Amino acid sequence: MARAPFAILYEDNHLLVVAKPPDVPTMGVTDNRASVLAMARSYVKQRDNKPGNVYLGVVSRLDTPVSGVLLLAKTSKAASRLTEQFRERDVEKTYWAIVEGKLARPKGKLVNFLGHDDRAQRMGVVSEETPQAKRAVLSYRRMKALGKGTLVEIRLETGRKHQIRVQMSHAGHPILGDRKYGARQPFSQGIALHGRRMELIHPVQQTLIEFVAPLPPSWRRWGVEDRDVE
Secondary structure, three states: OOOOOOEEEEEOOOEEEEEEOOOOOOOOOOOOOOOHHHHHHHHHHHHHOOOOOOOOEEOOOOOOOOEEEEEEEOOHHHHHHHHHHHHOOOOEEEEEEEEEOOOOOOEEEEEEEEEEEOOOOEEEEEOOOOOOOEEEEEEEEEEEEEOOEEEEEEEEOOOOOOHHHHHHHHOOOOEOOOHHHOOOOOOOOOOOEEEEEEEEEOOOOOOEEEEEOOOOHHHHHHOOOHHHHO
């Protein structure tokens, strides 16, 4: 029996949900570099002894340095229906992050407009009038003080590229290890951003399902473990 190169959170005939490790791309890399999608296809092909190509569609991505719940569709029908749920914002996603500094408020909401900074080769907060600017909304709550950092829970109301990373940095609290967006404190693996939970309607069974990804071991160095914050 083939051994999965990552933790499988859920699998049926329509879905494969895995816990993406940090510093591994979701997809779209050269053949000589591993991606979660490529590893998942290879694993399913070997495990099930499939002769041809294995269909797996990435429904939602995570940035390379980010860990957490990653949803793959095993059929084109499931992929289409799930994509529609994301488009209609019917999917609830919760992230955990360790940010620099202490948050003054126990909870809050961030509303910004994001655009691509061509000179810096990254996303940034821009004015509403900027061409192609997209509205970005998230809410957060403070979970635990961690010395020079703070553990926060974040819920996305929109899904923009690098949204959490940009908005938290703009608010003065960059995510640990995220040098691209101004972090000064290092993180041992990837950045301290984790796709903790995802809730959606099963594309075929039409039932509400929830997936929760355990924290990577690197978080323990900051005194954060699953049992401490649930």
